[in-house]
Amino acid sequence: MDKASIRKTMKAKRQSLSDKDQRIASARIIALLHQDAGYLSADVVAMYYPLDDEIDLLPLLDDDKTFCFPRIKKTETAEMEFVTRTDKGFQNGPFNLKEPIGTPLEKTSIDLFLVPGLAFTRHGARIGYGKGYYDHYLDDAGALKYGICHPFQIIPGGWADEDDVPMDNLLTPERMIVCIPH
Numbered sequence: 096m097d098k099a100s101i102r103k104t105m106k107a108k109r110q111s112l113s114d115k116d117q118r119i120a121s122a123r124i125i126a127l128l129h130q131d132a133g134y135l136s137a138d139v140v141a142m143y144y145p146l147d148d149e150i151d152l153l154p155l156l157d158d159d160k161t162f163c164f165p166r167i168k169k170t171e172t173a174e175m176e177f178v179t180r181t182d183k184g185f186q187n188g189p190f191n192l193k194e195p196i197g198t199p200l201e202k203t204s205i206d207l208f209l210v211p212g213l214a215f216t217r218h219g220a221r222i223g224y225g226k227g228y229y230d231h232y233l234d235d236a237g238a239l240k241y242g243i244c245h246p247f248q249i250i251p252g253g254w255a256d257e258d259d260v261p262m263d264n265l266l267t268p269e270r271m272i273v274c275i276p277h
Contacts, residue, residue: 101222101250105213108247109148120245121151123268128155128209131271133239133264137206139163141177141238144185144193149211150243156180163205165228166194173227177205190224208233208240210262215242216252219261219274233260241266 096104112120128134139161145151156162163177167189176199188194210229214222221242223229233240242262249265249272265272 098222098225101214102225105222105248106148109213109245112148112245117148117151120268121154124150124243124266125152125154127266127268127271128152129158131266133207133241137239139200139205140207140209141165141205142209143211145211146191150245152209152243163200164195165192165232166199167192167228173231175228175232176200177202177232190226202232202236205236205238207238208236209266210240210242212242212244212248214248214250215244215262215265216250217265217272217275218252219263219265219276220252220259221262230260236260239263241271 134140137160141163142152142155143149144164145153162180164180165175166178168174168176170189178195178197178199180195181197183196185193185195210221212221212223219242221229240260240262242265244265244267246267246269261276262274264274
């Protein structure tokens, strides 16, 4: 399948999950993170504000860490930055995304990225929504990258582009999967 077909299929599968199934999946992933050495040792964690049917990690905000969220910097060149969550909250940004109000962080200060996606391979290749924001940002990020997904979102490879930045691990409600590099 091509990327467009994969995106369409995965969106439909995620949308077919009940609210209860989504809450259970989110709670299980959070529980696994609370046992994970990479998460426990991270001081600054980059995460995402969930779209309608994405796994919701917002309860992590109760943890004693600094959390940052993506904010679109330039749509024409698919540039984003990560901004520390503050008391100022979030505002609506491009693509119906909730974006933090605050000051951007230096990429080197982020210890762990929790990355959403529509599909992943065991090699860590990721299909997002097709704009390339995460690939551009993560290209030279040295921190750990965890793809957050349901098991059905892990599919056979063959579609990775050379610009795709691989995840180090995939985190599903059942387990952490270490990605096997090509």
